[in-house]
Amino acid sequence: MGLDRKALRTTAVGAVSATLIAGSALGLSPTAQAAANGIRFVDITGDGGTVLKANVVTPADADGSRRYPLIVLPTSWGLPQAEYLAQAQKLADSGYVVLTYNVRGFWQSGGEIEVAGPPDIADASKVIDWALAHTPADARHIGMAGVSYGAGISLLAAAHDKRIKAVASLSGWADLIDSIYSGRTQHVQAAAVLDGAATLTGRESPEVRQTFDDFYASNLAKEPELIAWGKKRSPATYVDQLNRNGAAVLLANAWGDTVFAPNQYADFYEKLTVPKRLELRPGDHATPELTGLFGLPNDVWTDTGRWFDHYLKGADNGIDREQPVELKPRSSGGYEGYPDWKSVGATRKKIDLAGTTTIHANVDSGADGGIVFLSSILDQVAHLPPVASIPLLPRRWAAVWKSEKYASAQHVRGTAKLHTTLTPTKESGTLVAYLYDVGPLGLGKLVSNAPYTWHGRTPGTPFGVDLELYSTAYDVPAGHRLALVVDTVDPLYIEHNPSGAQLTFSSPADDPSYVSIPLREQ
Secondary structure, eight states: OOOOHHHHHHHHHHHHHHHHHHHHGGGGSHHHHHHGGGEEEEEEEOGGGOEEEEEEEOOTTOOSSSOEEEEEEEOOTTOOGGGGHHHHHHHHHTTOEEEEEOOTTBTTSOSOBOSSOHHHHHHHHHHHHHHHHHSOEEEEEEEEEEETHHHHHHHHHHHHOTTEEEEEEESOOSOHHHHHSGGGOOOHHHHHHHHHHHHHHBOBOHHHHHHHHHHHHTOGGGHHHHHHHHHHTOGGGGHHHHHHHTOEEEEEEETTOSSSOHHHHHHHHHHOOSSEEEEEESSSTTTTTHHHHTTOOOHHHHHHHHHHHHHHHOOOOSTTTSOSEEEOOTTSSSOEEESSGGGTTOEEEEEEOOSOEEEEOSSOOSOOOOOTTHHHHHHHHHOOOOEEEGGGSOTTTOEEEEOOOOSSOEEEEEOOEEEEEEEESSSOEEEEEEEEEEOTTSEEEEEEEEEEEEOSOOTTOOEEEEEEOOOEEEEEOTTOEEEEEEESOOTTSOOOOOTTOEEEEEOOTTSOOEEEEEEOOO
């Protein structure tokens, strides 16, 4: 089903306005104001002559007699160059030259938005060239970092520019298609927020505008072009180059990131052979880093500083000897360390999806993934994920399976996997799977979810479905159950169910259906 682009953009403008106002105010925080006296605002000529607006902060003792490690910070999507002022001052105070630049197409920088296309990658190298020529930056010790859009550009730049020795990619993406088109399903709320922010603060290139339009319209004829466009902008495409170049890579993301889900970061992390670290925390897109942008204490920015201190300055601060995978569960306060991603959910427990169940499509059952940004922020600050009354979900539109009641707490860690046999009545369709923590009164708290779309199937012919839900870290209390719910409509996604479609789930004896739950070792 296509969606009206104008309506989506209008809605998105309202959704992002408060965020952008807050982002613009970052430069007005007390720390940033204090830093203003030491900031130099400059124009840098980027790729093709495009002017990039930037600012430079240098160490207070810089007198021309020595050089300092350089950190380059590309801005986030839709935010001004004031975004990083507080962190830039902290980094400069600890001995770095810090250069922040507004990426092309946004705010006062020239050019058009290319969504981390080749001009953006070339811009990063031009910025480094400028810094080496006009600041006391050391060409042997260069790092890049950023939040969201800046995170992706930093990874892509490190894959293309061997001078970059360390990267901190915070709330970014490794696979753009697996982020906003996972399960072959458009993540429409996420795309609309990005589109709305670009409309408010930037200038989209014709190619980007057409890509958004094709995305909303569910134009299958354009799907190969969409995928190729996304892969060209995905660090995962260039992982071999990144490994050859050798930059040390820190990846940090949120469990509930509704723009760039954690799965694609975890998969990318496993493919890296360079010094690496993966950190996952509660929250939504860019919210774990937010307080640090105001100069407040923040674990993500603290570890970013430690990462650069070790890999750019050679400081023996121990970060290279810590467990490289650090997780903060959604339901408890402490950190957990693991030697690698596959050790996170070291054991698995299956919930059998027995029997045959038929549901009707086109109606939202009441099971939903929430609202982009809002729901996961509530989970982060108040442990209030989206909820549903599992006994009251209408079985005409929702299939429900439950585990036994658990005698002890179940520590879900990693990626739950659904395997089932599906028989649709139409050639195309969409399902959304939800995993809930269900208490004694039947109230389900959302643990994870994921969409799945198919096209070109023969009506009435069964086929296997394998779907990874979004990775998470969630503790199910003793006395609770887990429930898997499947329906066909969720406001987070575009659904492709023709009118009157029905879906039948079965569990053949030779290929039983199940959901596999990853659990931390007790």
